[in-house]
Amino acid sequence: MINITFPDNSVRQYSEGVTALEVARSISEGLARNVLAAKVNDQVWDATRPINNDVNLRLFTWDNTEGKAAMWHSSAHLMAEAIEILFPGVKFGIGPDIENGFYYDMDFGGYALVPEDLVKIENKMLELARQKQQFIRKDVTKADATAFFTEKKDEYKLELINDLTDGTITLYESGVFVDLCRGPHIPDTSFIKAVKLLNIAGAYWRGDEKRKQLTRIYGITFPKQKDLADYLVLLEEAKKRDHRKLGKELELFAFSQNVGSGLPLWLPKGTDLRGRLETFLREVQKKAGYLQVITPHIGNVELYKTSGHFQKYGKDSFQPIDTPVEGEQFMLKPMNCPHHCEIYKVKPRSYKDLPLRLAEFGTVYRYEQSGELHGLTRVRCFTQDDAHIFCRPDQIKQEFIAVIDIVLHIFKTLNFTDFTAQISLRDQNNREKYIGSDENWEKAENAIIEATKEKGMNTTIEYGEAAFYGPKLDFMVRDAIGRKWQLGTIQVDYNLPERFELEYVGSDNQRHRPVMIHRAPFGSMERFVAVLIEHTGGKFPLWLTPEQVIILPISEKFHDYAKNVLNLLNNSDIRGSIDERSEKIGKKIRDAELQRIPYLLIVGEKEVTEGNISVRKQGSGDMGSFEVEAFANLINDEVKKSLEY
């Protein structure tokens, strides 16, 4: 007999070789019907795998991340089986579960899948799922595995096997499909009741653009048909919040092929909104001791050779601009830091001057690959809310923490609760990608880790995500459909001060090298506004929104009164307009609601007589009558409250 300990620390005895599924059945038949996988000590196992020792056991169902993972991983196998039946000869790469579903990378040998194929595959998957195929785990030797996939002529699997070093190789068999796989899998395919293959994409084998591009199919499955329907509705809802769609509808920004792709045109309302964000940040930064500067949009090529950017990115940048006579070359500026270094150098600096915090809403130009362009989140011209802090080495931590405070303050003011703080470090195996000494890298990496610890932040660490000159702390948020974007960033840099030979005179009257911190709380105005649009669905905070109110006269007779009301509101710093169209009030309300204007003020006979306004709040309806002054106070209180430091 063996002892099995459950999460609540209770212990039960079972005979050796018992499976998690049998354990579940011993607890309740209902549980057994829902068990997808199990955690045995620290490893997630098949629920059908025999347990031979005393262990800690935890059962996973669809309600657990691990349960979903097993379900989707198994779904990838099921899809592969369906494809092997429908498209014999297809070679398989990898097919993992992902956050929302799964994918499988496959080599269709030149055949281009069409969307109708997906439907066929879905149907075949459902057919196979109903057969209640079991996932059978087999331990094999490397030689056996190699022999099997050699026979199958699957070079991708062979390459994977070849790279396996830990000795144990497992295969999983379900129906006619056998895959190299670590597992775990769900007990059988009958748990998969609903299937949706979402899209087809190309993906380089092993993520290497020099290698063959395979066909990737993304899909998702559910244990109930209704779950799938709900999920699809969710996706549709998310698409409605897409900043590209809302940006057009709310007239915030536009793109024109005549101007060029990736070059956003900020429309009046978008400019107004962005301007308010900038003003807001300027105020915050002023309080935090930043000095605002302005630098040109171009700079001599030599400047970027000094900084190292030219060597690193010169080929992939907009190419230098030649002057007509002197033969000089200028780059569109891809970064503001070299310019700021030159500002640092305009005069000798004393340790007493530090930290020197230079801030600029600096517009930069980067030649992003055409396939990378994406609405306002990935563009070729964008404005960073940039600043560079030049400080003494002993000031790094305090400055770093002060920047974190600014970022957190901004996120809080804008209700960005759903972000992750990611510490981006060097790729340990690929150090030649970076410039600067090991010693400085370590100092910088430690400074970031210490600062985040001190702030008690939840962080993730990503290796290989650092900038080429230094590690970063990045604030990541998701867009409407779950894609991750970097917004705020804070970066420690020992390198540029070196390259620009920046110095300050210390209290010892000796020359010392300052350290730089690059930081941008929004990241870029473009990307920030994009994410803001998606997070708010276009319903911006009152203090930020381009139009706070719109006055809707019942008929032309009340236009004069409306103008008086607008004047009074303008005098109280409230911005808005009057809908003077000869439309019915229902139409005016509808249009204003669709424009996400926070307050609709209706004025007609009744309001004129009583000298007030009827207020309707966007999204929630009639709030009743208000005196203009009382309403103005209400608005201003709301604005003040959301901007409190």
Add this chain to the structure above:
RNA sequence: GCCGGUGUAGCUCAGUUGGCCAGAGCAGCUGAUUUGUAAUCAGCUGGUCGGGGGUUCGAAUCCCUCCACCGGCUCCA
């Protein structure tokens, strides 16, 4: 940049197997209406069917090519 998809009026979309002058709704303009909490009515304007090339008696429709956009991959100072 790579793989796949899409491209018809400002927007959302129809347009049978290639065949009369390319359609609708919304928006816009003009007029009527003077309206009470999510779409008043009528008329009009508006498209080199993404650009270029080809096949054909004839192309929005078939082929080639370029461009843009969409979903991924790779990249992201």
